[in-house]
Amino acid sequence: SQQGEEDPQALSIQEGENATMNCSYKTSINNLQWYRQNSGRGLVHLILIRSNEREKHSGRLRVTLDTSKKSSSLLITASRAADTASYFCATASNNAGNMLTFGGGTRLMVKP
């Protein structure tokens, strides 16, 4: 299995509902990042949480990090149809140089 695995693989919700995606990883990290990818496009950075942080907010996004469980969650509140995309977590580790290791992503569909 890969560093940075998202759960669920796919999620379908109604507009206005909250969406929660989880990510697990295996090695110690410097930080964990979440990215969004719209269909046919490149990835866009959403939020970064450092290993010494437990929670971070950015607009309708809330990210938590539990280093003891090696897991993170991304919560999107009051979802909109425009939030439909794939969401990836990525980890940055000391032993990986500058490279990020991405998970397989969660495909979120928000129905209007």
Next chain:
Amino acid sequence: DTAVSQTPKYLVTQMGNDKSIKCEQNLGHDTMYWYKQDSKKFLKIMFSYNNKELIINETVPNRFSPKSPDKAHLNLHINSLELGDSAVYFCASSQVSLHNEQFFGPGTRLTVL
């Protein structure tokens, strides 16, 4: 004013050919990357490169080689293309001192026939 650009957007070629994908960033970043995204959307790092160091993912075949004429460009050259090389290739850049938030290009969809 695109931050990270790639050309071409689509590339269709025959097995055995050699091809290159170009990447340019105008963000002044010190590090650039190449990723491969397969049909299941799994994103794998291929290379990390700055002026001082090239880090290669050991799983990448040596048919793939990055070439950087200057700090703002990192091109990907692929020799002897194989069917399994079909994927979307993304270039990215970052300023390592800024916790390595990465900025991605729009991707190049490579199809090997």
